[in-house]
Structure formats: structure tokens, C-alpha cells
Amino acid sequence: MPTAAQIARQAGCWCAPSSSAFPISMRSASQLRTTPSPKARQRLWRAVLDELVELRSRIVMVRLAGIERMKLMYGPELSRLPEPACEQLLVALAVLISFESWDQMRHWYDLSMEAAQGVWRSAIDRMRPSAG
Numbered sequence: 001m002p003t004a005a006q007i008a009r010q011a012g013c014w015c016a017p018s019s020s021a022f023p024i025s026m027r028s029a030s031q032l033r034t035t036p037s038p039k040a041r042q043r044l045w046r047a048v049l050d051e052l053v054e055l056r057s058r059i060v061m062v063r064l065a066g067i068e069r070m071k072l073m074y075g076p077e078l079s080r081l082p083e084p085a086c087e088q089l090l091v092a093l094a095v096l097i098s099f100e101s102w103d104q105m106r107h108w109y110d111l112s113m114e115a116a117q118g119v120w121r122s123a124i125d126r127m128r129p130s131a132g
Helices: 004-011 026-034 038-073 075-079 083-096 099-108 113-127
Strands: none
Touching: 038 075, 038 083, 075 083, 083 113, 099 113
């Protein structure tokens, strides 16, 4: 099956490099309206959707791995909590340390890397139950 980049080239659209997190650019998506062939447009959309599904599954894997890592790192503290509270805390911690959170702190609030790390550490320390 051809990649989205190959189909986009055939349709006269531009694709971002394959190393990009989002392989199909918004420019190529907007050019779909001007692609002369409806069949080429349909093939490109299918390829875009396939790549987005793959990207979504990678994101899910990374997020699940993060939660598993937190279970190991904070095992003693988490073991003191009942199951529902433990799961809720893990969800809150996962949201706190997400890529989106980091992006907001660095680019929206304009925090330095050290300041953003400090925010994370401080918030995590306040959220964790005592291990003692």
C-alpha cells in the first residue's frame, strides 16, 4: 500500500517529512479541494487517516507506558491507597506530566525548562500520599 507521502506527490500535494509527528501537512489537506481527480483525493484521505490511526496508537502506547512507569516509581505511596483513589491519582499524574502540559508551561506560560520541571516536581510532591 502506498504511503500518504507517495499519494500526495501523485496528487500534487506537499507532505511533511516522514520524521514529522504529523506526516501530512495542513497545506496538503487544504490542497485536496483543488486536486483534479476525486479518486486521487479519496486515496490521499485514506492514507492520511491510516497514518493518523497509527499515530494515535503510538500516543496510547506512550501514555500507558508512562502510567506503568509511575506505578513502579511511586509503588510504596500508591500501595497505601484504595484502588479507586490509586487509579484517580495515576490519571491526574499522567495529565500533569503530559506533553500538552509541558507545551503549555514552556510556550504559553513561557517558563524555562528548569522552572517547568520545578512546577512538575512541586505539584507531584503535593499530590503523592506519604510513603511513611
